[in-house]
Amino acid sequence: MNPTPLEQYRSQLADRTQAAAACETLERRIGNARLAVFGVGALAAVLVFRGAEAGVWLGAGALAVFVGLAIWHEQVIQRKLRAGRAITFHERGIARIEHTFAGTGQSGLDHAPTHHPYASDLDLFGEGSLFEWLCMARTVGGEARLAEWLMAPAEPDEIARRNEAVAELKPRQELREEWALLAEDLRVDLHPATLESWGSAAPMGLTGRHALAAAILAVLGVGALLAWILGASPIWLLAIVTADLAFAAAVRERVSAVLRSVETPARQLGVLSGLMARLEEERFESPPLVALRARLGDAGKPPSREIDRLRQLLEVADSRRNAFFAPLAGLLLWGTQFACAIERWRERVGPHLPEWMDVLSELEALLSLAGNAYEQTDAVVPEILTGGPTVEARGLGHPLLPAATRVRNDLTLGVNHPLLLVSGSNMSGKSTWLRTIGVNLVLAQAGAVVCAESLTCSPLRVGASIRIVDSLQEGASHFYAEIKRLRAILDLVEEGHPALF
Secondary structure (H helix, E strand, O other): OOOOHHHHHHHHHHHHHHHHHHHHHHHHHHHHHHHHHHHHHHHHHHHHHOOOHHHHHHHHHHHHHHHHHHHHHHHHHHHHHHHHHHHHHHHHHHHHHHOOOOOOOOOOHHHOOOOOOOOOOOOOOOOOOHHHHHOOOOOHHHHHHHHHHHHOOOOHHHHHHHHHHHHHHOOOHHHHHHHHHOOOOHHHHOOHHHHHHHHOOOOOOOOHHHHHHHHHHHHHHHHHHHHHHOOOOOHHHHHHHHHHHHHHHHHHHHHHHHHHHHHHHHHHHHHHHHHHHHHHHOOOOOHHHHHHHHOOOOOOOOHHHHHHHHHHHHHHHHHHHOOOOHHHHHHOOHHHHHHHHHHHHHHHHHHHHHHHHHHHHHHHHHHHHHHHHHHOOOOEOOEEOOOOOOEEEEEEOOOOOOOOOOOOEEEEEOOOOOOOOOOOOOOOOHHHHHHHHHHHHHHHHHOOOEOOOEEEEOOOEEOOOOOOOOEOOOOEOHHHHHHHHHHHHHHHHHOOOOEEO
16 A cells, blocks of 8 residues: 555655764764864874975875865765755644644745735634645745735636646655755745846946957957066056056946846845756646746746856856956956846846746745645545536535544535524534635635535635724724625625625
């Protein structure tokens, strides 16, 4: 028999924990070896100081071994960090399945609206919320896309498209794990608005003429320097240096503006490159995912290669700060030339950044829904009708409650049964049942699986008045807050949308 998701998570957690422990042991041994080699190098230095020729060879060997150990040490550290992130990934998966996830993931409160017809009532955001239970996104954009899907019902065609994509992504557990391991601080480092704003900003004044002039001056500068070294008069070198200074002064503000503006986006694009490279490796079969993947190919080269090109430009441009290279960098107008190259990159590739970020955000939202479908073995894909209004469910339960304490019920609402009256004593589960209905409809219309034996529904706008609070800041009493919520629900109905309140 195939292992359950919980068994698979536990098995892989044990493997990753063992790998992390092995890396820890190896890291400690390499550290001790580096210390020993350092001691050998110190001994070699003493021998050299005393004039022993053997000290030179001993020192050279110690240096080579030390460098090799340093490289190996860094590789082991990176493996240990990846193993640690893998441990976290599997621990969170276990926590979601066992319903002990509260406080272990993203609460989504950054994406929670102040006023919404059901977000607060149905516990969409916050610790232990539906969002925290679902979200596996590693970027702010992916989180925002998932929050949007939960807060607004999709059209039936779009729901079907998401269901098809989720079905293909559901068994790809390896992809979800690798996605989680790509970087540790993605949520902090990757801000779609910053990248899109930089990519679409107006030109900063460096044109092809400036690039050509800088290149010509650099070639003339190198020629004058070589001529002077070979014995020619320094007058030509001085003339070129003077021209360089005059040209650099003329474009200094524009060059500085380009190099300053790229610093923050470049760090974020470095993070984005790894995600894009992983996405470019993946091969999809379902039309929705094939179409999503195809949207990365409009810039000519794969996004990861384009981004890596920018990283290389920045690394070479930063070499002008090296004290030994700075004089030659000035003669070559190093900063100006690479600022022009960076600006050309931005003008050529920048317009594609919003599209790339949109693809990334959508894939992350789909991976979250797919991961949830993988973990919830008793969940089903709902059937969305185009008619209605109707809701028919068998064995409907609240997905955030453990299976052992979850109470399931059947439900029928439609044209002939438009009203359900729920009565009972305090603490008998009335509001939990109302939330059960609402949460599953939200999941169904977001493209997720639902906690039921079966669920059939037509497109419905959900509204709720279960948890209404007054507001001192807005001067709103509880009564007035209730009236505002009811007005919002009536607005949905008056717009012509079938609603379930």
